[in-house]
Amino acid sequence: MTATENNAVPMLEIRNIKQDYHVPQGLFKPEKVVHAVKGVSFKLDAGKTLAIVGESGCGKSTLARILTFIDQPTAGELLIEGKPVDTRPGHLSAEMRRKVQIVFQNPYGSLNPRQKIGDVLGEPLAINTKMSAAERRERATEMLVKVGLGPEHYNRYPHMFSGGQRQRIAIARALMLNPKLLVLDEPVSALDLSVQAQVLNLLADLQEEFGLTYVFISHDLSVVKYIADEVMVMYYGEAVEYGSREAVFEAPSHAYTRTLFAATPRADVESIRARIARKKANA
Amino acid sequence: MALLDIQNLTVEFETATGWFKAVDGVSLSVDEGEVLAIVGESGSGKSVSMLAVMGLLPWTAKITADRMLFQGRDIRALSDGERRKLIGKDMAMIFQEPIASLNPCFTVGFQIEEVLRIHMGMGKKERRARAIELFTQVGLPNPAERLNHFPHQMSGGQCQRVMIAIAIACNPKLLIADEPTTALDVTIQKQILDLLMSLQAEHGMGLIMITHDMGVVAETADRVIVQYKGRKMEEADVLSLFEAPKNAYTRALLSALPENATGERLSTVSDFMTADELAGGTR
Numbered sequence: 001m002t003a004t005e006n007n008a009v010p011m012l013e014i015r016n017i018k019q020d021y022h023v024p025q026g027l028f029k030p031e032k033v034v035h036a037v038k039g040v041s042f043k044l045d046a047g048k049t050l051a052i053v054g055e056s057g058c059g060k061s062t063l064a065r066i067l068t069f070i071d072q073p074t075a076g077e078l079l080i081e082g083k084p085v086d087t088r089p090g091h092l093s094a095e096m097r098r099k100v101q102i103v104f105q106n107p108y109g110s111l112n113p114r115q116k117i118g119d120v121l122g123e124p125l126a127i128n129t130k131m132s133a134a135e136r137r138e139r140a141t142e143m144l145v146k147v148g149l150g151p152e153h154y155n156r157y158p159h160m161f162s163g164g165q166r167q168r169i170a171i172a173r174a175l176m177l178n179p180k181l182l183v184l185d186e187p188v189s190a191l192d193l194s195v196q197a198q199v200l201n202l203l204a205d206l207q208e209e210f211g212l213t214y215v216f217i218s219h220d221l222s223v224v225k226y227i228a229d230e231v232m233v234m235y236y237g238e239a240v241e242y243g244s245r246e247a248v249f250e251a252p253s254h255a256y257t258r259t260l261f262a263a264t265p266r267a268d269v270e271s272i273r274a275r276i277a278r279k280k281a282n283a
Numbered sequence: 284m285a286l287l288d289i290q291n292l293t294v295e296f297e298t299a300t301g302w303f304k305a306v307d308g309v310s311l312s313v314d315e316g317e318v319l320a321i322v323g324e325s326g327s328g329k330s331v332s333m334l335a336v337m338g339l340l341p342w343t344a345k346i347t348a349d350r351m352l353f354q355g356r357d358i359r360a361l362s363d364g365e366r367r368k369l370i371g372k373d374m375a376m377i378f379q380e381p382i383a384s385l386n387p388c389f390t391v392g393f394q395i396e397e398v399l400r401i402h403m404g405m406g407k408k409e410r411r412a413r414a415i416e417l418f419t420q421v422g423l424p425n426p427a428e429r430l431n432h433f434p435h436q437m438s439g440g441q442c443q444r445v446m447i448a449i450a451i452a453c454n455p456k457l458l459i460a461d462e463p464t465t466a467l468d469v470t471i472q473k474q475i476l477d478l479l480m481s482l483q484a485e486h487g488m489g490l491i492m493i494t495h496d497m498g499v500v501a502e503t504a505d506r507v508i509v510q511y512k513g514r515k516m517e518e519a520d521v522l523s524l525f526e527a528p529k530n531a532y533t534r535a536l537l538s539a540l541p542e543n544a545t546g547e548r549l550s551t552v553s554d555f556m557t558a559d560e561l562a563g564g565t566r
Contacts, residue, residue, distance in 0.1 A: 265501060
């Protein structure tokens, strides 16, 4: 594919994706249907970051599972580089699986405690490629250096790492197969503030180096404002707001987006001054 | 006289490699009607120092302090019985995980009435009336019906409201809130913070807010203590802390906030502190 085609065809496009879950209510009661995602569409160009924002239960993680082919949507189309993807089990090509990777929220839960880091990183290669063990080791060591760890970490176990380091390992694992699209499901929400900054910097560097496209799922608006090119706000399974970062943050059109902005704590000096003045007036 | 007055508190735990200082010479005091925020990242000892005050640390912890006074009484000299009378009545605590801190086997009504029975010696009818009053105060809908609910029947935000109701049931002089909103969505966080602040103003309680979120600090605190690796880095009133932070670590924390990002990269702690300072946590 040439560069011009790349610009014309969006990396990822979804059309009217729906996901329903059927919840059994008991032996003689009818099933309850939960509409987790109610017809969401968007287009995302290569090398850009789309942030999906919403509170727990709004369907953002369900959408992440659909985008990474873990779950099959009830209805709707999913196009990667302009080609529709058949997400039925068994119909997905290995190449497609390689193109899309995911990083999960909790780096303590997403790494096998009995697997050495070298094996964590080597496993995708062992399954998907015909590389020799020596080659795999070399690639894994290279990747460790790229995400800011060192070759000496190759033989260590996950419990020997801090949360931020584990998230770096999870990112390295996702990048082993040279994916084009990375779905990041709350990648920094379990991390401390200073570590969060380091991981966000790393993600920005990797995006530049590999030309990655990010779908960044988060509930933290300050992080979204920093990292996103486009923003989508979800509320009860619906995309209530979708647009460029500037448009969404400067002129939110939906009432829920405004509520969300108003609820976000402000850490600037003017707001603190205003709060202290209010408190004095009430006292 | 300060409500809570702690001088030079040190908490140590024995590990395989010797005694580990979780809290290292921290002094703090809270007056009645004051909101003190203790801010720090994980492992900074912010929770441990408050658990030591509440007497909730296991017997393996070695607690030393020059002074540990609550309302002028030495907390360390209390007998177990005296301590039980104090904790939960004059000094109460709210924890991070609202769903985990309630007992799943009992209704929330039972759990709040237990406090009223033990500490206030109220009769059955009186307890019920007071429980309904408290639930109304913390903004739970249908309070009378709600008393018969179990924790699993409620959302995280509702459980946290129940926890707050239990904590303020005996009109405590001092309320310690340990990351009260970390597990909650941002709109719920706003509601809970507003509730805590209005209760604090109404009852004139001393409130210690333990948090890692600079936004929460900016929205609630009168005075702030910044902790790092068990040591107090800086203590200042909220406005001067945000306006002109004196300590390198505080400056690092503030500039790691994504909303304070200048240019392409976020600054990290290592931009502000030398490797020695990072390791030792010196001033």
